[in-house]
Amino acid sequence: MKTRIRYHRKLRRLTQSDVAKLIGTTAATVSRLETSEMNVSMTWLQRFADAFNVPVSDLIEFRPTHGGIPCIGEIGRSGALFEPGTGRDDDIKLESLSRNPVAIRIRENFGQYCVGDVIIADRMSAEHVIHAIGRDCVVEIEGEEGGFGRLISSDNGTYLLVPPEPGAKVRRFPLPNWVAPVVMLIRHL
Known part of the structure; x- marks a missing residue:
């Protein structure tokens, strides 16, 4: 299962070591859970949710089927427009990713x-x-x-x-x- 653990950690400008201390584990375990190298149980999700002060549902990645603005590419320093990679869903969502x-x-x-x-x-x-x-x-x-x-x-x-x-x-x-x-x-x- 894909999670948004890394997103919420970076949003709060925390290191993996910072989060590890908050949830009582190691930075290596946080890394494996962020990258889905390790199965993420509801127990782990709840620990992260408590540390980030968000509901568990905010940590589970899902892609809404509508409501996004199509992203047609990326612009580099030179001003060149680069098309997004194939199979990538880069629609821009204007939803707030916060609990409150x-x-x-x-x-x-x-x-x-x-x-x-x-x-x-x-x-x-x-x-x-x-x-x-x-x-x-x-x-x-x-x-x-x-x-x-x-x-x-x-x-x-x-x-x-x-x-x-x-x-x-x-x-x-x-x-x-x-x-x-x-x-x-x-x-x-």
Whole structure:
């Protein structure tokens, strides 16, 4: 059975060793399970689902029969259009691959974001904040206004939220109520 274990690991910017520690196994076993060199049981799927804070169904690869936009090829640095390989299903799906997606519209240009962009973030409880460290996130902080920026962990158990705009004020706070790392950017040209 094909799985999406590697996809969810890379989405969270975790190494195979990081995941191995979370689920109580070795990096070699994680590798074999990602590449289907080893049969993936429901027990393994549940362990990965718990570590990634997703339902087991999100870890099973399936290809919807409709709803995609046909991908006619790839463009290289030279600008040349390369046709996709034969037998490849490269339809582009605009579905969110997160457990609890939320959308936020960008109001003004800042950092890498432009007016009108829509970001899709995966809202998760504070206990899973480790999966959001080093990523752009929306956060809700107890007794304060929510915020957006790069989430960084500090030495004293608090967190920093670094806004994307240079010179903006960095916020320091304890464990947030919830955090939602960005998983997708939609930009109309």
